[in-house]
Amino acid sequence: MTPLPGPSGTAPVVGIVGRRGAYGRWLQHFLETRMGLRVIGRDPAGDEALSIEELVTRADVLVFSAPIRLTPALIAEYARAARGREAGCLWMDLTSIKQGPVEALLASRAEVVGLHPMAAPPLIPTLQGRVMAVCPARLDRWRTWLDGFLAATRAECIEVTPGHHDRAMALVQGLTHASHMAQAAVLRRQAPALGGLEALRPLRTVGHALDRIVSARMLAGNPGIYADIQFDNPHVLPAVELMAEAVGFLRDQLRRGDAEARQALRTRLLEESASFFGAPALAAGSHDFDRLGYLLADLESPDFLSVFLPEDAPGSLCRLLHVFEEHAVNIESIHSSRSPEGELHFRIGLDRRSLDDLPADTLARVAKALETRGIGRVTAGHRGD
Ligand SMILES: NC(=O)C1=CN([C@@H]2O[C@H](COP(=O)(O)OP(=O)(O)OC[C@H]3O[C@@H](n4cnc5c(N)ncnc54)[C@H](O)[C@@H]3O)[C@@H](O)[C@H]2O)C=CC1
Numbered sequence: 001m002t003p004l005p006g007p008s009g010t011a012p013v014v015g016i017v018g019r020r021g022a023y024g025r026w027l028q029h030f031l032e033t034r035m036g037l038r039v040i041g042r043d044p045a046g047d048e049a050l051s052i053e054e055l056v057t058r059a060d061v062l063v064f065s066a067p068i069r070l071t072p073a074l075i076a077e078y079a080r081a082a083r084g085r086e087a088g089c090l091w092m093d094l095t096s097i098k099q100g101p102v103e104a105l106l107a108s109r110a111e112v113v114g115l116h117p118m119a120a121p122p123l124i125p126t127l128q129g130r131v132m133a134v135c136p137a138r139l140d141r142w143r144t145w146l147d148g149f150l151a152a153t154r155a156e157c158i159e160v161t162p163g164h165h166d167r168a169m170a171l172v173q174g175l176t177h178a179s180h181m182a183q184a185a186v187l188r189r190q191a192p193a194l195g196g197l198e199a200l201r202p203l204r205t206v207g208h209a210l211d212r213i214v215s216a217r218m219l220a221g222n223p224g225i226y227a228d229i230q231f232d233n234p235h236v237l238p239a240v241e242l243m244a245e246a247v248g249f250l251r252d253q254l255r256r257g258d259a260e261a262r263q264a265l266r267t268r269l270l271e272e273s274a275s276f277f278g279a280p281a282l283a284a285g286s287h288d289f290d291r292l293g294y295l296l297a298d299l300e301s302p303d304f305l306s307v308f309l310p311e312d313a314p315g316s317l318c319r320l321l322h323v324f325e326e327h328a329v330n331i332e333s334i335h336s337s338r339s340p341e342g343e344l345h346f347r348i349g350l351d352r353r354s355l356d357d358l359p360a361d362t363l364a365r366v367a368k369a370l371e372t373r374g375i376g377r378v379t380a381g382h383r384g385d
């Protein structure tokens, strides 16, 4: 692999501030394996061989991937240590908030771009299928290298100003996280009397299942990020205040409980918002909701085989399906995803009625055929009762 040269004509050395963190590790792996670049870095979590001074001197590109609340001051500290030697370098950051970090980067003499990959570090080595907000702030000689880097990530890049980004993220992240933190807090108070979260599962709706997925993902994540997004984006507080106002309005109508209160709820919280969304968005959202409902049902179906395909090549799926056809096994659903190693994985949902009419060892024979013919590796299978 020929590394992408920087403006001097040679491959840049990339420094990552916070390289032991979740994104720092992902980015180092990406830069080394997908771009053939040399990566150095620093992190108080056991990676302090290089001083700040050495890092800023040796890195042509410096990426800040540190906790949100610390990042603006950290950038300022690096700029002080660089004492102008960063002129001619590219400095960037991955912070979920853009205004403060980009302002701090601009106070240096480096070229500057702010980035926000809008998803957790993925299991696969690229950001394919993910959005990346890009705030070009001071770019000149590094623009071509940056374009090559962004293209290599395969992210869907959206250019935006830091101010617009932060106002949008107050709604996209701040509001979404706030409402799920609030939901989780209510579940914590009230679900135990009903037997706990698991006891609610058999009575789930699609909406509840989706919200539970979002809440669980957040609660499983790094609490520092979710707290910092609330506290360090100044546009979040007004959004949370409006949310509290809307919930307070709902509570007041419920307390009143009369016909007028019902009408007030319908008008203000349903009809006025529906007309704001508009008919096309409501129809599209409803359609997606139905599709996600079927997807969740497929993923929960008890009869399935899990198959990893070693080769992501044209015709692999066809050969796989042929084995099921040969054994007269009817497939109910197919869902593809990726393993942590990036291998293509298919969850094949099976039609229970067709299984009932077949010999009991049919699934074992399907699995054996898939493996002996080198089509795929069967890692799990289950025939539910
Ligand atoms: N994890 C995620 O889902 C996403 C994270 N981001 C952004 O990526 C950045 C990094 O996040 P994560 O890697 O998830 O966090 P993390 O907490 O896993 O990693 C941060 C790293 O920074 C290090 N650090 C702390 N103080 C430092 C200092 N003074 N000098 C150098 N390193 C220091 C920590 O030891 C840690 O290893 C954040 O700004 C976050 O907003 C953006 C999108 C998604």
Ligand SMILES: O=C(O)C(=O)Cc1ccc(O)cc1
Pocket (backbone or CB within 6 Å): 095, 096, 117, 118, 119, 120, 217, 221, 225
């Ligand atoms: O867990 C996920 O996929 C997330 O969505 C997490 C996340 C956290 C912070 C960001 O700035 C962006 C994404």
